[in-house]
Amino acid sequence: MPKDLQVVKSNHIISASYRLSVIEQRIILCCIAQVCRDETITDEVLYSVRASDLAELCGTDMRRAYRDLAEAAERLYERRITILFEPDGKPRAARKRLTRWVQDVDYIEGEGRIELRFGKTILPFLTGLTEHFTRYQLSAVARMTSAHAIRLFELLAQYGSVGEREISLEQLQEWLQLEGNYSMFADLKRRVIEPAVAQVNEHSPLAVKWEQRKTGRKVTHLVFTFGPKKTTKAAAKGANTALTPAGMTDTEMAAYARPGETWEQLRARLRKAGTAA
Template sequence: MPNLRVCKSNALVEAAYRLTLGEHRVILACIAQVRRDAPISDQILYEVRALEIAERSGIARQTAYEELEKAAQTLFERYVSVPYSPDGGSPAKRKFRWVQLVDYVPSDGLVRLQFTTAILPYLADLSERYTIYSIADVAKMTSAYGVRLYELLVQWRGVGYQREVELDWLRQVFQLEDRYPSIKDLKKWVIEPAVEQVNEHSPLHVTWDQRKTGRKVSHLIFTFAPKEETKTNMSTKHKATPKQALDLEQPRTLSEAELSRLAYPGESREAALRRLNAVL
């Protein structure tokens, strides 16, 4: 199969949304078909076949057919929520759907869909502030949380091999709502399975740690590197130690290019630096 690549704006990578694994597979397969060397329109139909999903993901054909049918029934209701600051104005939250049309052809095991107008700027005409990876990196994952975690790590690879996130922010991005309120359950059902999936199926190896504010766990620290680097290098060069975890409280130094790539659309330089805890 062709080596399809997924390209998303950083704002979409960090957006709040929840998709099932089957929905992820359909959406990513369609995003990978978006042409970036030609005008894009919300009238373009993208096709995904169950046989393609089965081959790419290594699952049984019958499972792929069932997964595709379920995704076709639910994708129209899925939405994305992103922070938005029009022309440097007051911060707002913008909500929009992924798709405006879904066709399901049972006899062919085929789904056709059209993306909404609102989501197109997050998928095309991306000259900066975007994340790109091969769809094969996540194709065999069996957890939607694994897909989301991988994207959050790949987004950060141009800045370093360590990413610290606020626990409340991660809950919001994964749209966990009231599920897994205890840190113990969150680790068991979300964090540990996601890390397992990244380590088993992606080109990255990741470890994680936690940081407390007072007596409460407030941040998660993910340390990652390409698998071709030796385990020795991982442990000596990139493994988070308590001292390194504390050092993350200090502002990170970014270049202008890195800041431009990581900033949200419409976000001011000062707001981006505050959000990223960074300096130039």
């Protein structure tokens, strides 16, 4: 599987409420990265992920990759997602839709491979996106071992051009489906927030800091400030990272993409802007 695969999601999916394990996240993201966005896609298209792909991409051993893939195949069909959206852009008609990620999933034992079809409801949020979407390299989250870290990275990447995002604890718990858990902020901080931030800082191209905000005496909001990590050209070359004309990786550059813009158009525009500067 190519290492430069791009994940493109509607922001409705980024801000949806769902719970997936790390391996389930990896499978879904690998399949999303295979979606062709320049042609008509139906819910009959099969997307395939091999244990060897996961082992190479995520740095896990083959035996564990085979086991994880088989176990994930059993659970993925039951995984649901709640999406809040406005049909035809009409706020008064806002809907909260409960649906499934996939309509069916097969595990091919002899090949250590999983095949799935995305649900009909999900596909419009993955294809034909011309506005309100988030794009990043799959490799940015591939080494993360926390499902919360992957979600946090996506929530921050959605605001990549801003560099700051404030999230209420209530909203975060809903997005991560933590309702009923971690009623004490100290537990949420220790078990979810701090480990997630640590992994985003370690494995992704973002450098993240955060602080808590109170309403009265109670912590009610988290404020994340973030931006691309500063790397030297020598370090980037040693990491075999393709640099853009602006000196950024593709993941860092994606934050500046305009709706409907191709990678070639984005690189050309940043190169021109850099020359003008």
